[in-house]
Amino acid sequence: MTAPRIEIDLAAIEHNTRVLVDRLAARDVRVTGVTKATLGSPAVAAAMVRGGVAALGDSRVENLARLDLSGPRTLIRSPMISQAAQVVRTATTSLNTEPAVIAALDDAATQANVRHDVILMVELGDLREGIAVDDVATAARVVLTSRSLRLRGLGANLACQNGVVPDDTNMGVLHALVDRTELHHGVTLDVVSSGNSASLDWALTTAHVGRTTELRLGEAILLGTEPLGRTPIAGLGTDAFTLVGEVIEVTHKPTRPWGRQAQAAFGAPPEATARGTRRQAIVALGRQDVDLDGLVPPGGIRVLGMSSDHLVLDVGDHRVAVGDELRFRLGYGALVRAMTSPFVTRVATSGPGVAGTPDAWRDRTSA
Structure with missing residues (x-):
């Protein structure tokens, strides 16, 4: 068999998925299986689905297009305006922060005669994507007054840019904001996406998960490790x-x-x-x-x-x-x-x- 190659143990991925789905289900939290580290592999996605994920997610619309289009699919990176038409055709939901992008999605969804769901991402301190807490009410109004978009909920991302650890304090800010947004706009938000694999330890050990309804898990499923310390998760395989x-x-x-030395090929x-x-x-x-x-x-x-x-x-x-x-x-x-x-x-x-x-x-x- 040709080399180099990656051998992917689908049974291990299915096992890891099932273990995490069951652990989080005990806390009424669903799992979106994230395939971005595998280039949107249909085989990996299918293993996650067999393991019980409620939805699939990827950061690139091209990867989502490779997956089974019959189930919920979330674009977990804010869409590019240039891909708005492709996004509403391919993803059922997208994570968003920018009014200009939301407007482009609304135009594209209206033209395609589809309903597209939006989750607004909130900045909680890691300083990657996210709307400032004080600006969420305005952003929610933009979605709620659109023609073809539906505001599904709020979300956050931590630990990817600056290693900020999910905890009761920053999660509490997100969940209080969900309550405030519902009260201010008279709506019900049925999705609170409280982070990625870095939020797993918090979700499984905190006294209360608050308004959390889902986590977006990639690394924990694929590698059996948690990102904060890159340590193995008990009960999971690490050799998929x-x-x-x-x-x-x-x-x-x-x-x-x-001989006389200078820089090598990479420094x-x-x-x-x-x-x-x-x-x-x-x-x-x-x-x-x-x-x-x-x-x-x-x-x-x-x-x-x-x-x-x-x-x-x-x-x-x-x-x-x-x-x-x-x-x-x-x-x-x-x-x-x-x-x-x-x-x-x-x-x-x-x-x-x-x-x-x-x-x-x-x-x-x-x-």
């Missing part, structure tokens, strides 16, 4: 994704370079170690394929560096030969890069080590 690379060179080399060269030799291997993987941050090699093997197309490893005493395959675990950043690389084949499997068929979605180059 494996990156496989092929060895193209194995040799003994000095531990220190020689400062690696720090030199003590003099000696080591058994070094090169794998046909590079920064065009995967992010070095979050790439976890097999035990006893150490990453020495990575350029565009070469991953250099200290393989120690491991018996590695040219043509062998090495298997790597992936953190979130590495997963996103590998899944969006046109050079990495994506293979869905039914279980660990059981090769299946390539997942049937388009590469970025042909999208």
Whole structure:
């Protein structure tokens, strides 16, 4: 089988989804399964649906278009005005902050004769997307007076830009704002989207989830980890994704370079170690394929560096030969890069080590 490739254990994804759906259901919180880290993989989305998610979400409308269009689909990044027509045809709901975008969605939905749902995102301190608390009433009025949009609720995002932790204080601000918006406008908001995988620990441990009705979960389902500390979540699998690379060179080399040094391909060269030799291997993987941050090699093997197309490893005493395959675990950043690389084949499997068929979605180059 060709390399590099990502092997995707769909059974593990379904299991992780079911565990989280059940845990949150005990608190009357639904799950929107987020597929953005997998380039909108239909196979991954189907595993999430089998696991019980109430809806699917993605940050890019092109990814949503790859998914089953029969169920609820949320665009979790504020739409681009240039894509408004595509958004209302593809997504049933979108997260929004800008009046100009909301107006464009209203025009597009009216022209398409469809009803499009809007969730307004509130700034709670992480300083990425979000409407200032004092401006939410005005934004809500824009949606409520539109022709073809429906205000479904309010939401927030934390921990992505500045690592702000969801807690009772910032969640309390959001939930009080929901109450105030309902009272001010005489409406009922049936969606309160209280964050992403970073909100999971809060939602499962707080005394009261307040007005929360849903969480948008990607990393927790896909990798079995929580983003705040990148620690495994009890009861979840952490090996749903494996990156496989092929060895193209194995040799003994000095531990220190020689000659006058300057910048390497991606900045400062690696720090030199003590003099000696080591058994070094090169794998046909590079920064065009995967992010070095979050790439976890097999035990006893150490990453020495990575350029565009070469991953250099200290393989120690491991018996590695040219043509062998090495298997790597992936953190979130590495997963996103590998899944969006046109050079990495994506293979869905039914279980660990059981090769299946390539997942049937388009590469970025042909999208």
